[in-house]
Amino acid sequence: MTKRAAAPLTQIFVVKEACWGWRITGLDIEEAVNGPRFHEQWMPDEIRMEGKRFSPDTVRMLEEEGNKVRFGLGGGGECIEIDLGTRESLGGSDGRNETGAAVGY
Secondary structure (H helix, E strand, O other), X not given: OEEEEOOOOOHHHHHHHHHHHHHHOOOOHHHHHHOOXXXXXXXXXXXXXXXXXXOHHHHHHHHHOOOOEXXXXXXXXXEEEEOXXXXXXXXXXXXXXXXXXXXXX
């Protein structure tokens, strides 16, 4: 899988979350790139989350554990998966980016 992300400060998290969704949880490439995103940072010590993409229970539990939660995280990405058996290219375009396209060669 190859992945591109447009938000430089949170790019590694965008890539990590898409890879995790695709490889570990078995989401297809489109589901993985469109999943909800969060960014945990040490300085400042906070968790930034996409608004309305996580349940209120999840946010409440994080805050009860002492985490500072902020909303407002964006950044788009595109993924291309290459099936090594068939050599087929499968693209996943992030719905956050209206003009995005995942193009495989």
